[in-house]
Amino acid sequence: MQTPLTVMDFLDRAELVYGDRVGIVDEPAQPAGSWGDVTYRRVAELARAQAAGLDRLGVGPGERVAVVSHNSARLMTSLYGVSGFGRVLVPVNFRLRAEEVAYIVEQSGASVLLLDPEVADALAGVPARHRFVLGEESDRELYAFDREPVRHPVAESDTATINYTSGTTARPKGVRLTHRNLWLNATLMGLHFGASDRDVYLHTLPMFHANGWGLPYVITGLGGQHIVLRKVDGAEILRRVAEHGVTFLCGAPAVVSMVLAAAETWDGPVPGRDRVRMVVAGAPPPTSVIERVERELGWEFLQIYGLTETSPVVTVNRTRAEWDGLSTAERAERLVRAGAPSLGTTIRVDEEGEVLVRSNTVLDGYWERPDETDAALRDDWFHTGDGGTMTDGYLTISDRKKDVIITGGENVSSIEVEDCLYDHPAVAEVAVIGVPDEKWGETIKALVVLREGADADEEQLIAHCKQRLAGYKAPTSVEFRQTLPRTTTGKLQKFRLREPYWAGRERTVN
Incomplete structure (x- = not known):
């Protein structure tokens, strides 16, 4: 017998086995109005009501529903109320500017747009056939409790979500993740990190980001x-770890740094010692930070490497029995690696040093971009664009082959930033690179050649970018150059531009 793996499997089981248990404790300060404590039975009722509400609006199977929201019980319920009933959820980064969101809504063909109240004014001009600002009023329109939803057939090969990611192009690409992708990724995350019904999971990770990594x-x-x-x-x-008995959380290295800084002034023992495990991804933090997590917080540090295109898990690094007798520093040296392949994942490093992946969590393709899909999945391997090495079964990421900067856990296409700077009348040439930063991992630096006779300073160029791009995509520094190094064919030699900033480091990513 074979039955389809779909995201509704997770909520169906929670309703059946844990229906009376409080499943979600919503953020109390939601501008849309907090849902408070929500049992799993109520979450399932809300998901069905949302699906029925979409039926009432005439939103058919396969149609896309875009949502731009901070973490909320409403967003989490939509993972089931939209995807679980045959439609496709498009979770959008709430930090993007109106032009960027408009592109995603148009390119995905989303017929429904759900907006957090905090972004509603900024995104007022983004069109959609059905448009709602989340809150009590929209709840009455979106959730139809008086009718049963249509159970559209859902196959595990159907697209469940389209998650947009910055890559080697100026425009973000829509990553088509199937129910099978998401089901297996979530199961692998639970297996490798020992999730159970005793876990209390704190959503420090944005839910829009690869669907909260499947957690x-x-x-x-x-x-x-x-x-x-x-x-x-x-x-x-730290306060919520103490108040709710949190056992599990995830985040980028910048989140780790925030917690460590807060712990320095925390009144009393740091909560969660010998109880909390924290999964980190985006970029490995320095070994000294890993040591501090274990020593100062008493939390277990774990690491994964992945991409939106892999749902996202590729590798897992968690302390193992053989490391129990090691010092904190020795364990940190091992934990700083990206990790070993997750169960069912095969990794190969090709002759050019690029990391290639085969797994059931690899994307089905890019939304309406067949050429880029073929390029990414050529030769039956997913080409990550990252450079790395494999030693004793563990992957270390050493370089980034594709033109992407990861700052604070967010991907930024350097080409997109360059295109924005080229729109400034004073800019003749520009190269955007990532440089090391202790807090954010990398920050964005623009190397600029001005037009002859033109004048612009660093502040003006940064402001120009902030007016057109999400704030995290804007350069944090600008250097002015007379020329930029190019090959004989005119190709920009970014590796030469990056070298001085990464000198003395083993890796050219941070």
């Missing part, structure tokens, strides 16, 4: 509890 699904299916955190703050994370 919203597996924690639900296993009956754990979700604590929704709307905005990341180190002291607030």
Whole structure:
């Protein structure tokens, strides 16, 4: 017998086995109005009502529903109320500017747009056939409790979500993830990190980001509890760890730094010692930071490497029995690696040093971009664009082959930033690179050649970018050059531009 793997499996089990348990504790300060404590039975009722509401609007199977929202119980419920009933959820980064969101809504063909109240004014000009600002009023329109939803057939090969990611092009690409992709990724995350019904999971990770790395699904299916955190703050994370008995959280290295900074001024023992495990991805932090997590917080540090295109898990690094007798520093040296392949994943490093992946979590393709799909999945391998090495079964990421900067866990296409700077009348040439930063991993630096006779300073060029791009995509520094190095064919030699900033480091990513 074979039955399709779909995201509804997780919520169906939670309702059946843990129906009376509080499944979600919503952020109390939601501008849309907090849902408070929500049982799994109520989450399932809300998901069905949302699906029925979409039926009432005439939104058919396969249609896309875009949502731009901070972490919330409403967003998490949509993972099931939209995808679980045959439609496609498009979670959008709430930090993007109106032009960027408009492109995603148009390119995905989303017929429904759901907006967090905090972004509603900024995105007022983004069109969609059905447009709602999330809140009590829209709840009455979106959730139809008086009718049963249509159970559209859902195959595991159907697209469940389209997640947009910055890559080697100026425009983000829509990553088509199937129900099978998401089901297996979530199950792998739960397996490798030992999730159970005793877990209390704090959503420090944005739910829009690769669907919260799959944790919203597996924690639900296993009956754990979700604590929704709307905005990341180190002291607030510690407070919620103490208040709710949090056992599990995820985040980029910048989140680790925030927590460590808050712990320095925390009144009393740091909460969660010998109880909390924290999964980090985006870029490995320095070994000294890993040591501090173990020593100062008493939390277990774990690491994954992945991409939106891989749902996202590719590798897992967690301390193992053989390392128990090692010192904290020795363990940190091992944990700083990207990790070993997750179960069912095969990794190969090709002759050019690029990391290639085969796995059931690899994307089905890019939305309406067949050429880029073929390029990424050529020769039956997914080409990550990252450079690395494999030693004793563990992957270390050493370089980034594709033109992407990862700052604070967010991907930024350097080409997109360059295109923006080229729109400035004073700019003749520009190269955008990532440079090391202790807090954010990398920050964005623009190397600029001005037009003859033109004048512009660093502040003006940064402001120019901030007016047109999401704030995190804008350069944090600008250097002016007379020329930029190019090959004889005119290709920009970014590796030469990067070298001085990464000198003395083993890796050219941070």
